[in-house]
Amino acid sequence: xxxxxxxxxxxxxxxxxxxxxxxxxxxxxxxxxxxxxxxxxxxxxxxxxxxxxxxxxxxxxxxxxxxxxxxxxxxxxxxxxxxxxxxxxxxxxxxxxxxxxxxxxxxxxxxxxxxxxxxxxxxxxxxxxxxxxxxxxxxxxxxxxxxxxxxxxxxxxxxxxxxxxxxxxxxxxxxxxxxxxxxxxxxxxxxxxxxxxxxxxxxxxxxxxxxxxxxxxxxxxxxxxxxxxxxxxxxxxxxxxxxxxxxxxxxxxxxxxxxxxxxxxxxxxxxxxxxxxxxxxxxxxxxxxxxxxxxxxxxxxxxxxxxxxxx
Amino acid sequence: xxxxxxxxxxxxxxxxxxxxxxxxxxxxxxxxxxxxxxxxxxxxxxxxxxxxxxxxxxxxxxxxxxxxxxxxxxxxxxxxxxxxxxxxxxxxxxxxxxxxxxxxxxxxxxxxxxxxxxxxxxxxxxxxxxxxxxxxxxxxxxxxxxxxxxxxxxxxxxxxxxxxxxxxxxxxxxxxxxxxxxxxxxxxxxxxxxxxxxxxxxxxxxxxxxxxxxxxxxxxxxxxxxxxxxxxxxxxxxxxxxxxxxxxxxxxxxxxxxxxxxxxxxxxxxxxxxxxxxxxxxxxxxxxxxxxxxxxxxxxxxxxxxxxxxx
Numbered sequence: 184x185x186x187x188x189x190x191x192x193x194x195x196x197x198x199x200x201x202x203x204x205x206x207x208x209x210x211x212x213x214x215x216x217x218x219x220x221x222x223x224x225x226x227x228x229x230x231x232x233x234x235x236x237x238x239x240x241x242x243x244x245x246x247x248x249x250x251x252x253x254x255x256x257x258x259x260x261x262x263x264x265x266x267x268x269x270x271x272x273x274x275x276x277x278x279x280x281x282x283x284x285x286x287x288x289x290x291x292x293x294x295x296x297x298x299x300x301x302x303x304x305x306x307x308x309x310x311x312x313x314x315x316x317x318x319x320x321x322x323x324x325x326x327x328x329x330x331x332x333x334x335x336x337x338x339x340x341x342x343x344x345x346x347x348x349x350x351x352x353x354x355x356x357x358x359x360x361x362x363x364x365x366x367x368x369x370x371x372x373x374x375x376x377x378x379x380x381x382x383x384x385x386x387x388x389x390x391x392x393x394x395x396x397x398x399x400x401x402x403x404x405x406x407x408x409x410x411x412x413x414x415x416x417x418x419x420x421x422x423x424x425x426x427x428x429x430x431x432x433x434x435x436x437x438x439x440x441x442x443x444x445x446x447x448x449x450x451x452x453x454x455x456x457x458x459x460x461x462x463x464x465x466x467x468x469x470x471x472x473x474x475x476x477x478x479x480x481x482x483x484x485x486x487x488x489x490x491x492x493x494x
Numbered sequence: 495x496x497x498x499x500x501x502x503x504x505x506x507x508x509x510x511x512x513x514x515x516x517x518x519x520x521x522x523x524x525x526x527x528x529x530x531x532x533x534x535x536x537x538x539x540x541x542x543x544x545x546x547x548x549x550x551x552x553x554x555x556x557x558x559x560x561x562x563x564x565x566x567x568x569x570x571x572x573x574x575x576x577x578x579x580x581x582x583x584x585x586x587x588x589x590x591x592x593x594x595x596x597x598x599x600x601x602x603x604x605x606x607x608x609x610x611x612x613x614x615x616x617x618x619x620x621x622x623x624x625x626x627x628x629x630x631x632x633x634x635x636x637x638x639x640x641x642x643x644x645x646x647x648x649x650x651x652x653x654x655x656x657x658x659x660x661x662x663x664x665x666x667x668x669x670x671x672x673x674x675x676x677x678x679x680x681x682x683x684x685x686x687x688x689x690x691x692x693x694x695x696x697x698x699x700x701x702x703x704x705x706x707x708x709x710x711x712x713x714x715x716x717x718x719x720x721x722x723x724x725x726x727x728x729x730x731x732x733x734x735x736x737x738x739x740x741x742x743x744x745x746x747x748x749x750x751x752x753x754x755x756x757x758x759x760x761x762x763x764x765x766x767x768x769x770x771x772x773x774x775x776x777x778x779x780x781x782x783x784x785x786x787x788x789x790x791x792x793x794x795x796x797x798x799x800x801x802x803x804x805x
Binding site for chain 1: 498499502503650684685688689690693714716718721723725752755766767794799
């Protein structure tokens, strides 16, 4: 997949870890949930393609996300591969109990930078949600379980408009002080542009948050995800969230469609000579296979181009 | 359209000129040509949105591009606005005569960086095509008509694979030595990544080509167009080609779909505080209107997001 040449760009990292969010973030929004065996095969295909971090599912109450009500059954079917992390979303201590019982070693909690989205997504204020997560994070860390903190609406919020960087920094600092090991900055409605990305990353590092703990989670709602990713890489970020085939979005955010497609990200990283360990061809085959199961084509430009070319 | 904030990124230009290629490059590939009055309205809407460069049509023989066989009638219908340039594609001296007779003051010639594409698109070698264009450019310049030179396949070619930067530099130097006033670097099949862009721009400026004369023309086939644009802006480029609603591609290049959508570009530039003079709302209205006429939705992410939101 490097037939068109590899040319590095100075100042970029040599290696990027992709956090593949397709099975959880990608599928949590489906009108008709997929059978658990399809989800298990999806995850195994993603690992076979070379992914080392695959977010598998969520222990949010099935009333809120019925699509992932099979979390326990799904985890029971997986064979955890060596060197691969399988984070699951955990909203509270009960969720953590269930996850730990199934051998989970990586969890994720999800906070919001804005009050409106915290209320809509978590039915709590930002403060209340942090209070809810604190004992989860503390206990997870005691068990040596890694904790990724998602922070939503880091750039704009459909109800509140522009989100000030300082607001994001404040919540981020509290999450990291709580013991979270990684911070994923979500542009939940896809409105960011590269200057905003650079400014926010600068504010976070100035506030003492290590860039090596920061992931970016861009949505392609306005086509900006890869340009924003480039700006983040230029700022030293080495962890990028993406979703195979561009699956998913957020069910509670207006116009929040379009996770960055892992294939489009891979095309960029491969061309830049940045190592990921992920095989683009295998990933495209997986996304084509998933598109057949969902009954609709992938929105990924790269999947569209290469699926067409080779079939 | 700046509800989500403007944040500049250091090292970028304060102003970018967009070369809107929708009416020519966008429509030359349509299975059913549009009525001439729709094309004229399209161009007038683009100018009303604030565009100062709108590529209108082509004097290529109608046998090759029947979609633009109405070039003379279309130009006759336009009222050329002050301060707006309306370049037309001109392949030879006969085309130049026809264009000059209609008051055209900006033309474009189109060359290829690769032999295979020169043969397929122009039925000539690269040398032969340059020989064909030389007298066109010379006479246009004598008449004080500006000449944009398109250079196709600057990064990859579906038949030849990776295209070396030196090959592009060689052809570019000959075009500029001939008297062309602007050079548009085409990633005709959309395979470039930001390192390639920076390397090619570096090679061109090292060869003495002024960055102020260089435009970039990216295709979004693999989702890379805006990230590549960012890399070009970081290298000093101030002219960017784009197509309203992402119309078009190239009829002769395998998998060459997806001109960069002007709306996606505008979202990025507006967020970066880079002036263009183009009104995003008016442009989206125009692309929605055009999509109705073509009977299919725009592939632009920004058009999709905002057309959905506000209707």
